[in-house]
Amino acid sequence: MRVVAKFGGTSLGNGDRVNRAADSVANAVESGHEVAIVASAMGSTTDFLLDAISFDADEKDRAEIVSMGERTSVRMLKAALAARGVDALVVEPGSAAWPVITDARGEVDVEETTRRAKALADRLDGVVPVITGFLAQDHAGNVTTLGRGGSDTTAVMLGNYMDADEVVIVTDVEGVMTGDPAVVEGARNVGQITVDELRNLSFRGAEVIAPSALSYKTENLGVRVSHYQHGDLLAGGTSVEGQFENLIDLREEPLACLTIAGRAIRNQPGILARLSKALTEADINIDAVASGMDSITYYVDQSLAEQAETVLHDEVVEEATLSSVTVDPAVAVIRVTGGELPNRPGVIRQIVDPLADQHITIHDLLTSATSVAIFVRWNDREQALRIVQEEFTE
Numbered sequence: 001m002r003v004v005a006k007f008g009g010t011s012l013g014n015g016d017r018v019n020r021a022a023d024s025v026a027n028a029v030e031s032g033h034e035v036a037i038v039a040s041a042m043g044s045t046t047d048f049l050l051d052a053i054s055f056d057a058d059e060k061d062r063a064e065i066v067s068m069g070e071r072t073s074v075r076m077l078k079a080a081l082a083a084r085g086v087d088a089l090v091v092e093p094g095s096a097a098w099p100v101i102t103d104a105r106g107e108v109d110v111e112e113t114t115r116r117a118k119a120l121a122d123r124l125d126g127v128v129p130v131i132t133g134f135l136a137q138d139h140a141g142n143v144t145t146l147g148r149g150g151s152d153t154t155a156v157m158l159g160n161y162m163d164a165d166e167v168v169i170v171t172d173v174e175g176v177m178t179g180d181p182a183v184v185e186g187a188r189n190v191g192q193i194t195v196d197e198l199r200n201l202s203f204r205g206a207e208v209i210a211p212s213a214l215s216y217k218t219e220n221l222g223v224r225v226s227h228y229q230h231g232d233l234l235a236g237g238t239s240v241e242g243q244f245e246n247l248i249d250l251r252e253e254p255l256a257c258l259t260i261a262g263r264a265i266r267n268q269p270g271i272l273a274r275l276s277k278a279l280t281e282a283d284i285n286i287d288a289v290a291s292g293m294d295s296i297t298y299y300v301d302q303s304l305a306e307q308a309e310t311v312l313h314d315e316v317v318e319e320a321t322l323s324s325v326t327v328d329p330a331v332a333v334i335r336v337t338g339g340e341l342p343n344r345p346g347v348i349r350q351i352v353d354p355l356a357d358q359h360i361t362i363h364d365l366l367t368s369a370t371s372v373a374i375f376v377r378w379n380d381r382e383q384a385l386r387i388v389q390e391e392f393t394e
């Protein structure tokens with residue numbers, strides 16, 4: 001089996017942990033597996049280095065300084081492996097075998113990185129490359145980075161480009177847990193989780209895998225999160241299932257938009273819960289909801305519009321804060337899901353500008369952790385879909 005093992009800062013936090021990491025790699029090599037290591041900076045070294053830059057430093061100098069964290073880790077691991085008789089090779093920016101190249105925009109040059117990663121994969125027989133995570137190199141040879149938490153991206157990306165069977169993210173928790181074990185008591189390992197579920201979690205703060213890493217997950221590439229104390233690289237933890245997909249989806253049936261107006265609704269606890277409960281009890285599914293200071297808007301299937309209006313009207317009559325409900329029928333929704341969309345600067349403009357150029361009115365626009373939902377008039381849906389597809393299909 002071909003495995004990319006990523007050791008996070010937590011799993012390399014001290015000498016004892018470096019020894020454990022080296023033991024687990026040595027065991028896997030001993031069992032006949034091909035292993036490539038991706039290493040983060042030990043413990044909180046990256047934070048320490050960044051905090052110490054208390055002066056004006058340009059991007060180039062900052063990247064050089066911060067790279068020392070990962071450059072130290074790979075040397076530690078390489079030496080610890082050598083002590084166990086494992087032939088290891090430090091791979092860092094500047095090395096002949098260095099794989100991760102960024103382009104002029106600072107994004108991964110997929111073609112060049114794939115080519116180099118495949119060349120590195122060809123050398124795995126008998127030697128363990130110990131690769132600095134998080135770091136990259138531009139075409140001029142300067143050190144660049146993939147952004148905070150970027151070692152996960154290095155690992156899953158290289159796992160993908162090196163045709164690995166599995167990427168193991170070694171960290172200080174048993175896997176992806178039901179909640180952050182550092183905060184909640186009784187958190188337990190979820191065992192399995194889909195890429196979609198995990199990307200919703202990771203975009204909203206669960207640090208266990210950086211969200212940008214997940215876009216490199218394919219169906220055939222196993223990704224597992226495991227505790228450094230486990231010892232066995234090839235078992236345990238949480239497995240991440242499925243593959244990452246960018247989806248552009250037009251809802252097949254029209255929606256109705258129900259708006260409830262009132263006074264300072266946002267400052268009134270329980271109104272949203274009350275209205276949503278009334279719809280739920282009437283078995284009306286809520287497709288989307290948007291709330292503002294003086295209004296709440298529900299999108300429901302158009303076939304249920306009259307029923308929903310009656311239900312909401314009953315609540316309006318009973319609740320003094322609310323004044324009226326109105327229905328706007330024949331709304332279409334197009335959802336763009338995937339990657340770091342809502343976090344990408346300019347993404348809303350990329351949607352709004354071409355629609356405005358074609359005089360398509362945007363009824364509403366809702367963003368969530370990983371998707372953007374665009375509501376337009378039902379009659380505009382085909383044209384709007386074509387425009388959005390053109391924008392987001394490479």
Ligand SMILES: Nc1ncnc2c1ncn2[C@@H]1O[C@H](COP(=O)(O)OP(=O)(O)O)[C@@H](O)[C@H]1O
Nearest residue numbers: 008009010171173176177179180182206207208
């Ligand atoms: N749902 C969750 N499951 C597991 N860990 C979580 C979750 N949410 C947050 N975490 C936190 O993520 C941390 C691991 O991420 P991180 O500190 O980035 O590790 P590493 O240095 O190994 O990359 C854990 O120590 C844990 O506190």
Ligand SMILES: N[C@@H](CC(=O)OP(=O)(O)O)C(=O)O
Nearest residue numbers: 008009040046148149150151
């Ligand atoms: N050392 C880098 C990259 C990284 O991914 O770290 P970790 O795997 O410890 O989250 C950082 O702190 O951002």
